[in-house]
Amino acid sequence: MMKKRRYISFLLLLFLTISAAAQNKSRKQLESDRKRIKKEIKMVNKLLFDAQKKEKSALDDLKNLNQKIDVREQLITTINLEAKSLSNEIAVNEKEVDRLTKKLTTLKEDYAAMIYKSYKSKSQQSKTMFLFSSKNFYQAFKRLKYMNQYASFRKKQGEEVVVLTNQFQQLKDSLLFQKQLKDTLLANEEVEKLKIEEDKKSQQYLISQIKKKEKKYKKELRQKQEEEKKIAERIDKIIKDAIAKSNAKKGVKKSNGFSLTPEAKALAVRFEQNKGKLPWPVDSGLIVRKFGKQPHPIYVGNFINSTGIHIATNKGTNAEAIFNGEVLAIQTQSEGKKSVLLRHGNYISVYNNLENTYVSVGEKVKTGQALGKIFTDRITGKTKLIFVLSKNTTRLNPTSWILKK
Numbered sequence: 001m002m003k004k005r006r007y008i009s010f011l012l013l014l015f016l017t018i019s020a021a022a023q024n025k026s027r028k029q030l031e032s033d034r035k036r037i038k039k040e041i042k043m044v045n046k047l048l049f050d051a052q053k054k055e056k057s058a059l060d061d062l063k064n065l066n067q068k069i070d071v072r073e074q075l076i077t078t079i080n081l082e083a084k085s086l087s088n089e090i091a092v093n094e095k096e097v098d099r100l101t102k103k104l105t106t107l108k109e110d111y112a113a114m115i116y117k118s119y120k121s122k123s124q125q126s127k128t129m130f131l132f133s134s135k136n137f138y139q140a141f142k143r144l145k146y147m148n149q150y151a152s153f154r155k156k157q158g159e160e161v162v163v164l165t166n167q168f169q170q171l172k173d174s175l176l177f178q179k180q181l182k183d184t185l186l187a188n189e190e191v192e193k194l195k196i197e198e199d200k201k202s203q204q205y206l207i208s209q210i211k212k213k214e215k216k217y218k219k220e221l222r223q224k225q226e227e228e229k230k231i232a233e234r235i236d237k238i239i240k241d242a243i244a245k246s247n248a249k250k251g252v253k254k255s256n257g258f259s260l261t262p263e264a265k266a267l268a269v270r271f272e273q274n275k276g277k278l279p280w281p282v283d284s285g286l287i288v289r290k291f292g293k294q295p296h297p298i299y300v301g302n303f304i305n306s307t308g309i310h311i312a313t314n315k316g317t318n319a320e321a322i323f324n325g326e327v328l329a330i331q332t333q334s335e336g337k338k339s340v341l342l343r344h345g346n347y348i349s350v351y352n353n354l355e356n357t358y359v360s361v362g363e364k365v366k367t368g369q370a371l372g373k374i375f376t377d378r379i380t381g382k383t384k385l386i387f388v389l390s391k392n393t394t395r396l397n398p399t400s401w402i403l404k405k
Contacts (some may be wrong), residue, residue: 029083030078037075043286044068046314059217060380062206062298065199067288079189086182093175100168144328210298225255225304231352232307232388233335238329238341239348239393257392258346268345271323278322278402279368281351281387285313288384291397308350308388309398315383318358318370319351322402327363340371352386 025033044067210217243258250259260268271278289310296302325342332338338354342365357372359365376383389398 010364025081027082027089030082030085034075034078034082037071040071040286041068041075043284044071050124058206058213059211059220059298060382062203062210064288065206065300066298069199069203070194072192072199076189076192076196079185079192083182083185083189086178086185090175090178090182092356093171093178097168097171097175100164100171103167104164147354156160207298211383221296221302227334228307231331231339234331234333235341235350235388235394239390241391242328242343258343260345264345266345267324268347270343271347274323275401276403279320280311280402281319281322281349282311282313282317282374283320285311285317285385287399288312291395291399307395308352308386311385311387313374313383313385315376315381317374317383317385319354319372319374319385319387321365321367321369321371322349323347323367325349325365327365330357330361332358337375338372342371346379346392348390348392350388350390352388353384 019240044064060302150193187370213252243255247255252259258264287309289304289306291306291309293303293305296304319340321342323342323344325344328341328343328348330338330340333352337352340354340359342349342351342358351371353375354372355375359372365371374385376382387398389396389401
């Protein structure tokens with residue numbers, strides 16, 4: 001019971017932390033997030049829902065729908081935060097409009113009074129008389145100086161009225177734009193809420209269909225997990241054998257890592273220096289499964305242990321090298337699908353689920369070079385690359401190394 005309470009407290013703290021971080025973002029950042037998430041929704045629809053399927057799988061459809069709902073919920077949250085940020089800006093600008101209105105009214109009244117007063121004593125004769133009625137030269141000089149200062153002040157006040165009027169108009173225009181933008185955002189939020197309601201109805205229907213055939217789907221799930229496990233074991237063996245072979249050449253008896261030449265060390269250093277800046281292994285795509293142990297999106301209590309990331313992409317897309325390196329191995333998996341392993345010093349990048357390959361073992365490759373065409377499943381219509389990254393035999397989270405989109 002205590003563990004459960006601690007877990008709930010942790011989740012609540014995490015939610016509050018994320019919410020606070022989101023609220024601290026500027027409106028420009030929120031606007032940028034909104035545009036990015038809208039692009040992601042388009043990509044989800046294109047890559048996960050528009051693919052031509054020969055057969056329908058309720059399990060796949062539900063997994064895709066869950067991702068779509070998650071992304072749409074992110075969009076609604078972002079729109080809501082952006083609308084709140086706009087409300088704050090509108091409140092500040094409305095106060096500024098009130099302040100400028102009062103200041104402009106006072107300034108115009110003062111200026112009108114000054115013009116009227118000046119008009120009453122405007123004749124050149126009265127100015128000349130004022131100047132010549134001076135008792136001495138010093139007084140005449142002082143009066144001339146005063147007259148010039150008065151004229152200059154009147155000119156400045158007139159200019160200030162013009163500047164303030166322009167500021168006032170610009171602020172009113174900005175306020176009108178902000179209010180229209182807020183109305184548009186709130187209208188978009190309502191549209192997204194309606195869409196998510198429809199998605200959730202479909203979600204409930206699919207859950208009911210899956211429950212009817214739970215045994216069948218759980219069997220399919222176990223088979224897929226077994227296949228993934230075998231592929232991971234084969235790749236691990238290739239890497240371990242390559243390490244042993246590399247070390248034997250240099251007379252190193254036992255080691256968990258590659259014995260590196262100065263050239264290979266330099267390459268590994270450059271690879272490390274590019275952490276977080278490495279290009280994606282596909283031209284465009286969407287991460288549909290994250291790295292590491294994670295709860296199954298459908299079956300509560302079941303977990304997936306993902307050795308890498310799964311990237312959905314367009315049909316006909318090539319897998320591309322994320323960095324300069326050498327082809328360590330090419331593996332043929334079930335259904336003739338292939339895997340390419342690239343070595344970057346003591347780092348290994350793996351490109352699984354390829355239909356064919358364009359490279360050969362021992363070949364030197366460059367960043368961005370096409371390695372092979374990604375396999376498109378004829379049943380589901382999906383094109384998906386499974387991308388794995390490791391340092392020697394230790395698996396790494398690829399999302400920490402590639403550029404954030």
